[in-house]
Amino acid sequence: xxxxxxxxxxxxxxxxxxxxxxxxxxxxxxxxxxxxxxxxxxxxxxxxxxxxxxxxxxxxxxxxxxxxxxxxxxxxxxxxxxxxxxxxxxxxxxxxxxxxxxxxxxxxxxxxxxxxxxxxxxxxxxxxxxxxxxxxxxxxxxxxxxxxxxxxxxxxxxxxxxxxxxxxxxxxxxxxxxxxxxxxxxxxxxxxxxxxxxxxxxxxxxxxxxxxxxxxxxxxxxxxxxxxxxxxxxxxxxxxxxxxxxxxxxxxxxxxxxxxxxxxx
Numbered sequence: 356x357x358x359x360x361x362x363x364x365x366x367x368x369x370x371x372x373x374x375x376x377x378x379x380x381x382x383x384x385x386x387x388x389x390x391x392x393x394x395x396x397x398x399x400x401x402x403x404x405x406x407x408x409x410x411x412x413x414x415x416x417x418x419x420x421x422x423x424x425x426x427x428x429x430x431x432x433x434x435x436x437x438x439x440x441x442x443x444x445x446x447x448x449x450x451x452x453x454x455x456x457x458x459x460x461x462x463x464x465x466x467x468x469x470x471x472x473x474x475x476x477x478x479x480x481x482x483x484x485x486x487x488x489x490x491x492x493x494x495x496x497x498x499x500x501x502x503x504x505x506x507x508x509x510x511x512x513x514x515x516x517x518x519x520x521x522x523x524x525x526x527x528x529x530x531x532x533x534x535x536x537x538x539x540x541x542x543x544x545x546x547x548x549x550x551x552x553x554x555x556x557x558x559x560x561x562x563x564x565x566x567x568x569x570x571x572x573x574x575x576x577x578x579x580x581x582x583x584x585x586x587x588x589x590x591x592x593x594x595x596x597x598x599x600x601x602x603x604x605x606x607x608x609x610x611x612x613x614x615x616x617x618x619x620x
Contacts, residue, residue, distance in 0.1 A: 379583070380535055382524070383562040389540075391558050393567035399520055401472040402498065402574055405547060406456060409449040409499035410473070412480070414492055421489040425461060449499050470549060473498060503572050507580030509534030521572045523564065538583040544569065545577040 378389070386392035404410070414422045427448035450458040456469025463483060468476050477496045484492040503526060504513045514529050527533060539559040546553050557569040564570055572578075 378560075380539060380560075382539075382560060384560045386561055386563055390561045391563070393557070393561065393563040393569070395566045396568040398566075399571045401474065402519055403470050403472055403549070404452055404456075404468045404476070404498075405549060406452050406454055406469060408452045409446065410452070410458065410468070410476070411449055411497045411499050412460075413495045414484070415495065416489065416492045418489065421492060446499075498574055501574045503574065503576040503578070505530045505578045505580065507578075508537040508582040510537075510580060516572070516574060519574075522570055523559070523572060526572045526578070533580055536583055537580045541581060543579040543581075545579065546573060547575050 378384070384390050414425050416422055450460065452458055452469055455465075457465040457467050460466050460480075466476075466479070466483075471479075473496050477494045480494045480496070481492065484494070498519075501516045501519070502513055503516060503521070505511070505526070510530050510533065512530050514526070521529075533539065542557055542559050544555045544557065546555070555569065557564065557567070
């Protein structure tokens with residue numbers, strides 16, 4: 356009899372351990388023994404251009420003749436309004452940051468842009484034009500490869516960023532959030548920097564992520580979400596767990612009675 360009781364207890368214990376809890380899936384939890392307290396770090400930083408980036412540059416002036424040599428008016432613009440790095444035709448109207456960190460601008464030459472923000476490049480181009488070419492020219496500049504990716508448990512998406520300032524929670528919402536079986540306690544962020552590729556690990560569940568370096572997503576970031584071990588058992592809620600525990604106990608009792616009856620004969 357004791358053997359069957361031990362089997363039932365072990366099975367029920369495994370079910371309790373495997374069940375999802377609010378602690379494992381809830382966001383914005385207060386720091387505790389199992390929820391990290393990240394120190395306050397620098398907030399949002401403007402993206403700095405890197406080698407391989409595609410940028411879209413558009414000039415504006417009251418005198419259209421001043422712009423005819425600089426703005427892209429090829430068939431690529433008419434064929435598609437999607438001037439993104441993913442569109443082969445659209446790339447004809449984009450400037451790529453080469454291995455030396457420069458772009459080759461028509462009739463001006465090479466301009467060093469790597470390590471600079473889009474705002475820096477805008478002001479630099481406006482100064483060049485207004486001093487040397489024509490007065491009252493305004494420059495509009497945008498990053499064409501402005502997107503991030505989420506891969507792993509329950510999600511695999513590459514998402515275009517509508518603007519530069521995207522938080523981790525906005526990124527999750529754009530991806531449709533994570534599945535219940537995603538491990539929120541260990542999320543890996545893969546980021547390209549001027550020093551190479553770096554990988555950072557953080558816990559999504561803590562409310563202190565708002566004040567940390569992990570709060571804002573940058574263009575070209577990749578978030579890797581690993582699965583938790585719970586999915587293998589397939590139990591999500593306490594009610595399901597209790598039902599399975601009761602069923603297991605009932606089967607154990609039935610088997611015990613059948614065993615005793617057979618033994619008595």
